Amino acid sequence: MSQQVNITLPDGSVRTYDSGITIKQVAESIGKKLGKDAIAGIVDGADTAIDVHTPLTKDASLKIVTVKSEAGLPVVRHTTAHLMAMAVQKLFPGTQVTIGPAIDNGFYYDFYREQGPFTPDDLPKIEEEMHRIAKQNVAMVREVVTRDQVKERFTKMGERFKLEIIDAIPANDTITVYTLGDWPDVCRGPHVPDSSWLKAFKLTSVAGAYWRGDERNPMLTRIYGTAFWTEEELAKHLEVQEEAKRRDHRKLGKELDLFFFHPYAPATPFFTEKGARIYNGLVDFIRSYYGPLDMGEVITPQLTDSELFKTSGHYANYKDNMYFAQIDEREFGMKPMNCPGHMLMFGHAKHSYRDLPIRMADFGRLHRYERSGVTAGLTRVRSFCQDDAHLFVREDQIGEEIRLQLAMLQDVYAVFGLEMKVQLSTRPEKSLGREPGLTAEERASWDKAWENAEAMLRAALADNKLEFELNVGDGAFYGPKLDFQVKDALGRWFQLGTIQLDYGLPRRFQLSYTNEQSGESTPVVIHRAILGSLERFIGILLEHTAGDLPLWLAPVQARIITINDELLAYGREIRQALEDHGVRVHLDERSEKLGFKIRDAELNKVPVVMVLGAKEREARSVSVRWRKKGDLGVMPLDKAIQLVLDAATVPKPDRAKFVRREHLVGASHS
């Protein structure tokens, strides 16, 4: 009697089959329709779906992926990639194929061509050929082959990149060839059964890409595309792409006159007066938490002797990203991070265990040389400012300190309406305490420190009721870390904040504090940033809000428009009244028609417009027009001011959330 396997389905039910049953057969056993629609399976919650013909030989959970399902999207995309490669080889004989996976929002296929890369002009032709082939409803046939067979076939075809791929397949893996019509490709699958599913696709761009992502390898030409089950879904996707283009912060930055770039300062923004308002508004907002959190702000040198970076290790590991200046035969380095300076700051005085935690916040400007190809708008720049802080703590204080920082971080993201997810990265193989030459005792002590740190991070997360993803072994060599990603209005994820424990730097700088036993102990450093870089955050926020910033951050909160020039005097009076209440207001004094000035205010996304005519002047009132809401009608000036003030209130931290739980016994300092 053959062996049995228990297959658990998503609804929790368990079915028993003979070992070796395929996913397809399982689906068929559940229902005729399901059997027909099944195109792949996800076993034991894996990241990628596998082919329906895969035999199941041990107990497993199984999710059957069907046509037209969300989980099946990578499948249809992957098959579309094959279709594209097929079309390309038909149109451009001599082109060699390499790989063509499904990716987050579509797929790509990399080709090698002696004649040089494809151009955007080639895309419509290829697309047309793809549609032509797809309409013939050609089948996708899977066959299991031996290594020798497949090598022989692809050698004959002269596909040298494919041969390399075949050689890279592990010895025990089943090798499969998928043939779409008459076009075979070595592929792991899964795929849709025939080309009738390939209707809603579009080729989006071309780009260069290195073979296997290594810049020493030949440059391939890559074509990107996307595919969906239906044309409606494709259209929706393309519409979101269009919206993203409209919201591009580089475009908004120009249109709203917030910042610009000049060739003399590549990848380094100039913030205009309006842009600087946003920047400073964010700094003030973050700063408002520093009181309740008992954090002190410091200012540290921009340029220091390279010795500092030799001590910190940046000279050995980060030199290529730094700017240097040779002055008086001394080499100075521009700070790429605040931490080395903060180490000096801590080391400058003698500290008692009673003084800890010591929290240094710093809005200093940082300069990092980024390779020319990687800079982009405000999101990747060479000069920026972090809402940075370094917390010097005793080991027993790590948990509480992280808890407080997490509370701030959640608070801050909530203010901007950004959904968040957390990743916990734990000790990597190569890490402090695992270097050769340590005694067993030292090793054990390090192991304990890492264990303790990770446990405290977990506890702090639990305390703040935060779910997290675990990235085992992905921490820094000097300590475990938390990374925070947020989701913007278009559903895109961005990494913003980070909280990293550091056992290394304090040692390099030989920092210590006097412990309770009058001995010396080494503090642990916590690096943390919440917005990350202000520049990048401004970029993300602009795209998230489409330029309609919350009123408290808007560079100009209100604009006053008069019906005619005679009313300018009243306009100035109103401007004065608003200014006196701290409203950032602008009076449009141009001799233009009302409609023109309203339009201009709308295009500039000014949140509140106050329209003044003779009627309003008589009654000492204003007519209020609110962005996105329209005309609110005439109201007394006081009421209008109150309306603006209420909406423009700068969010304030709630002190109660940031009360420290442990208090030092006998600590008498504040």
Added chain:
RNA sequence: GCUCACGUAGCUCAGUCGGCAGAGCACUUCCUUGGUAAGGAAGAGGUCACCGGUUCAAUUCCGGUCGUGAGCUCCA
């Protein structure tokens, strides 16, 4: 850094298969003084990114430099 594309007025973009550089918006001046998304007229504004080459002639063709953008293993 590498591949490809792009760089024309403050902005958005035409244009020249090599022969004195164009529009709309914005700006300036004048007229107009008006009720919730563009009133009218006139004017000013450019070393066509920069450097070099080819040519009688280069914004245009070629080479280089700078800048910007997309991409550079989410693995057959």
